[in-house]
Amino acid sequence: MRQTGLHDNKSLPQDYTPAKQNFQVTDISIFFNRLQKNFRHWSKWAKRRGINCYRVYDRDVPEFPVALDLYEQRAHLQEFDTGWQIGEEEHDLWVESVRAAASEVLALPLAAITFKQRRRQRGLTQYEKTGARGEDFVVHEGGHRFIVNLEEYLDTGLFLDHRNTRRMVQEKAAGKRFLNLFAYTGSFTVYAAAGGAIRSTTVDLSNTYQDWARRNFELNGMNLEQHELVRADVFSFLDDEARRGEHYDLIVMDPPTFSNSKKMSGVLDVQRDHARLINQCLKLLPESGELFFSTNLRSFQLDDTALATKNIKEISSQTVPEDFRNKKIHRCWLIGKG
Numbered sequence: 001m002r003q004t005g006l007h008d009n010k011s012l013p014q015d016y017t018p019a020k021q022n023f024q025v026t027d028i029s030i031f032f033n034r035l036q037k038n039f040r041h042w043s044k045w046a047k048r049r050g051i052n053c054y055r056v057y058d059r060d061v062p063e064f065p066v067a068l069d070l071y072e073q074r075a076h077l078q079e080f081d082t083g084w085q086i087g088e089e090e091h092d093l094w095v096e097s098v099r100a101a102a103s104e105v106l107a108l109p110l111a112a113i114t115f116k117q118r119r120r121q122r123g124l125t126q127y128e129k130t131g132a133r134g135e136d137f138v139v140h141e142g143g144h145r146f147i148v149n150l151e152e153y154l155d156t157g158l159f160l161d162h163r164n165t166r167r168m169v170q171e172k173a174a175g176k177r178f179l180n181l182f183a184y185t186g187s188f189t190v191y192a193a194a195g196g197a198i199r200s201t202t203v204d205l206s207n208t209y210q211d212w213a214r215r216n217f218e219l220n221g222m223n224l225e226q227h228e229l230v231r232a233d234v235f236s237f238l239d240d241e242a243r244r245g246e247h248y249d250l251i252v253m254d255p256p257t258f259s260n261s262k263k264m265s266g267v268l269d270v271q272r273d274h275a276r277l278i279n280q281c282l283k284l285l286p287e288s289g290e291l292f293f294s295t296n297l298r299s300f301q302l303d304d305t306a307l308a309t310k311n312i313k314e315i316s317s318q319t320v321p322e323d324f325r326n327k328k329i330h331r332c333w334l335i336g337k338g
Contacts, residue, residue, distance in 0.1 A: 028064070028094075028097045028098060028101050030061055030063065030064065031057075031061060031063075031064040031066075031098060031101055032101045032104070032105065034057065034060050034061055034064075035056065035057050035068070035101060035102065035105045036105050038056050038057050038060065039056050039105050039106060042054055042055070042056055042323055043056075045322070045323070046323075051141070051163070052071075052072050052139060052140050052141065053069065053070060053071045053072065053139050053140075053141055053158065053160055053163075054069070054070055054160060054321075054323045055067065055068070055069050055070075055160060055161075055321075055323045055324050055325075056068045056069070056070050056075075056106070056323075058323075058324055058325035058326055059080065059325070059326070060325060064098065065079060065080045065081075065082045066078060066079050066080065066098060067080070067118075068102060069156075069160055070106065071139050071148055071150065071156065071158075072139050072140070073108065073112060074108070074112045074113075074114065074137070074150060075102055075106055075108060075112060075113045075114065076114050076116075076150045076156055077098065077099065077102055077113055077114060077115045077116070078115075078116050078117075078118045079095070079098075079115070079116070079117045079118060080118050081117075081118065095115055098115075099113045099115055114150040114151050116154065118154070133151070133152060134149045134150065134151030134152030134153075135149065135151070136148070136149050137149075138219065139158065141158070141163065141166075142163075142166065142167060142170070142191065142194075143194070144187075144190050144191065144194060144220055145216075145219045145220055146158045146185070146187060146190070146216055146219070147185070147212065147215055147216055147219065157184075157185045157212060158185065158187055159184075159187075160321070160323075160324075161296075161320060161321060161324055161329045161330055162187075162188075162254070162294070162319065162330070163321050164318060164319045164320070164321050165188075165252075165292060165294065165319040165332060166187060166188055166191040167191065168292075168315075168318070168319070169188050169191050169192050169195065169250070169252060169292065170191040170192065170194055170195035171195060172195070172250055172290065173191070173192040173193075173194075173195030173196055173197040173250060174195055174196035174197075175196060175197075175198055175249075176192070176196075176197050176198065176248075176249035176250045177197070177198060177199055177200070177247065177248045177249050177250070178192040178193075178197040178199070178200040178201070178248065178249070178250045178251075178252075179200070179201050179203070179248040179250070179251040179252070179281075179284070180192070180200065180201070180202045180203065180251075180252050181203050181234050181237075181238075181251065181252065181253040181254075181255070181277075181281075182203070182204060182234060182253060182254055182255045182256065183202045183203055183204045183209070183213060184204060184209050184212075184213075184254075185209055185212040185213050185216055186202050186209075186212070186213025186214075186216050186217060186229075187216065188252045188254075189202045189213070189217070189222075189227060190216055190217065190220050190222070192250065192252075193217075193220070193222050193226075193227055194220070197227075197250070198226075199226050199227065199228070200226070200227045200228065201228045201230055201248070202227065202228065202229050202230065203230045203231075203232055203234055203237050204231065205231060205232065205233055205234070206231075207231060210229050210231050213229060214229055217229075234253075234255070234277070235266070235268075235276075235277070235280070238277070238280035238281065238283075238284070239280065241284055242280065242283045242284060246284060247284055247285070247286055247289070248284050248285065248289065249285070249286060249288070249289045249290075250289065250290055250291075250292075251281050251284065251285065251289070251290070251291045251292070252291075252292045252294075253277060253278075253281060253291065253292070253293050253294070254292075254293075254294040254295070254330075255268060255270050255273075255274075255277065255295065256268065256270070257269075257270050257271075257295065257296065257297040258270065270295050270297055270300065271297060271299070271300055271301070274293070274295070274300075274302070274303070275303050275306035275307055278291065278293055278307055278335060279306075279307060279308045281293075281335075282307075282308050282309055282335070282337060285336070285337055286337075287337055287338075288336075289336065289337065290334055290335070290336050291334070291335040291336070292332060292333075292334060292335075293332070293333045293335055294319070294330050294331065294332040294333075295330065295331055296329065296330045296331075298328060300331060302314075302333065307335075309335060309336065309337055309338055310338060311335060311336040311337060311338035312333055312334075312335050313333060313334050313335075314331065314332070314333050315332050315333065315334050316330070316331045316332050316333075318332075319332040320332075
């Protein structure tokens, strides 16, 4: 059995053809109409702001628990686990109908609509390959270029919910020494470099994402001697940098919620470990330095009593983009010494 939501049949647009004719057609008119309304609004919104990659549908209708992100001329469609039970055949028809509706509304070929099932992930599986080969292609954001892949991994290479945060980092980066921790594909570093960071260090434990970050740097004409890539466990890296007396003026840290990677010296649990990580970062900041700390753990509670500073400001209302209906997609704080 699959888990999702279905409706009985109502009307679809007259020129709309369902994905399969030989099954009873799942009614997707509610999804189709909401997606069409959303796309009219958000496409105009994005055009006015020069945004090429944005969220079009964000689980707006409970019976259609999907998120749809547009990456220029391709779309990334994710089904979220709801606990509802339907048969395999019925689910397959539902998926094909949802993809076909997206293709119709976005005026994209069906092959340009990538579909994934998103289940709760823990540890090693968070960034694991899906088993699909996938194709790398380049998208544009904020005057920069990024490599994305909609099929090969659970995530795409560019988290759209941190679009605003990346812009804020760029605005603060001039003349700064920048540190990007749990860096994924290095998009924050690209923005920092464009904002005038005098040097940067980009840290991640994954060879795959270090290579992806390097390709993003090269794509944006960055000097790899000035902008260093470091494959390391973040806990160990921060301890080593503190012992060496290193300092960074601006730090971004967006850790996974949980990781038990064999490459790590221990297990990372962001709720349990965030105070230690933040305090390690504070040791590397000068008096005027700042740390962006973010997490997408929905149940997260910042333990400010365990932090070696009172200079803490939550900025989530500024960092979550307007096109995300889910305003709890992440939480973000700007932290300094004091």
